Amino acid sequence: MDGVIHEVDEALRRLVRDEALRGSDLEVAFDAPTKDWAARRNAPTVNIYLYDIREDMKRRQRGLLNEYDARGQVAARHLPPRHMKLSYLVTAWTQRPEDEHRLLSDLLIGFLGYDAVPPGLLTGSLDELALPVPMTVALPPPEDRAFADVWSALGGELKPSLDVVVSAPVSSGRRYTAAPRxxxxxxxxxxxxxxxxxxxxxxxxxxxxxx
Incomplete structure (x- = not known):
C-alpha cells in the first residue's frame, strides 16, 4: 500500500505542476496543514493532504482472473485488484485570499479536465497494472464525513479547499499456478x-x- 500511495502522490504532484499550474514554481507539499505548519511556511504553496483511505466497494470484483501463456492456455489465476479511494484535501497558501482563490480556480479547472489520472503520470505498480485510475474533484463528501471535522481534527481554521479522490487499483499479490492438464x-x-x-x-x- 505504501508504494501505491507514494505513486499516487507523485502523479498528483506532477499533475498540479505540469498541468493545473502550467509549470509554476510553487511549492507542492503533502504535510498536514496544521497551525504549526502554516506558521513555518514561507513561500506560496499548494498543499495536497491525504486525509482518508477506504476501499471503493463499487469496484470490487469476485472470482479469479486467468493468466494465459504463449500457447493461449491458462498458466495461473489471481485475485482481481482491489481499488482504494485515496481522499486528498487540496488547499492554496499565499499571503492574500485573492491569490489563493485564483490558485484554487486554476487547480479546479486543471483537475476537471480529467476523469482519471493521465496514464503518462503513472509509475511503478500503477503503471504495471495498466488499469484506469479514476479521479473525481469537488464531489459532495459521504454522509459520515464533513470537511469541517477534518479541519477540527487538524486544529486549524476552516479554509477553502478542493476534495480530490483517486481510486487506485492495488494488486493483492495472491496468485495460484494452474495445475497441468x-x-x-x-x-x-x-x-x-x-x-x-x-x-x-x-x-x-x-x-x-x-x-
Missing part, C-alpha cells in the same frame, strides 16, 4: 492387439498399442 487412459484387450483410449479435456482419442 490431466490425461487419463483406459486399456482394452482385443485378441492379439491392445487398444488404448486416451482421455483429455479436449476429448477422447484411440490408438493401437503393440502387444
Amino acid at each position: 490431466a490425461s487419463q487412459g483406459v486399456e482394452l484387450r482385443n485378441g492379439e492387439d491392445r487398444v488404448r483410449h486416451d482421455v483429455s479435456p479436449e476429448g477422447a482419442s484411440m490408438r493401437k498399442v503393440a502387444r
Whole structure:
C-alpha cells in the first residue's frame, strides 16, 4: 500500500505542476496543514493532504482472473485488484485570499479536465497494472464525513479547499499456478492387439498399442 500511495502522490504532484499550474514554481507539499505548519511556511504553496483511505466497494470484483501463456492456455489465476479511494484535501497558501482563490480556480479547472489520472503520470505498480485510475474533484463528501471535522481534527481554521479522490487499483499479490492438464487412459484387450483410449479435456482419442 505504501508504494501505491507514494505513486499516487507523485502523479498528483506532477499533475498540479505540469498541468493545473502550467509549470509554476510553487511549492507542492503533502504535510498536514496544521497551525504549526502554516506558521513555518514561507513561500506560496499548494498543499495536497491525504486525509482518508477506504476501499471503493463499487469496484470490487469476485472470482479469479486467468493468466494465459504463449500457447493461449491458462498458466495461473489471481485475485482481481482491489481499488482504494485515496481522499486528498487540496488547499492554496499565499499571503492574500485573492491569490489563493485564483490558485484554487486554476487547480479546479486543471483537475476537471480529467476523469482519471493521465496514464503518462503513472509509475511503478500503477503503471504495471495498466488499469484506469479514476479521479473525481469537488464531489459532495459521504454522509459520515464533513470537511469541517477534518479541519477540527487538524486544529486549524476552516479554509477553502478542493476534495480530490483517486481510486487506485492495488494488486493483492495472491496468485495460484494452474495445475497441468490431466490425461487419463483406459486399456482394452482385443485378441492379439491392445487398444488404448486416451482421455483429455479436449476429448477422447484411440490408438493401437503393440502387444
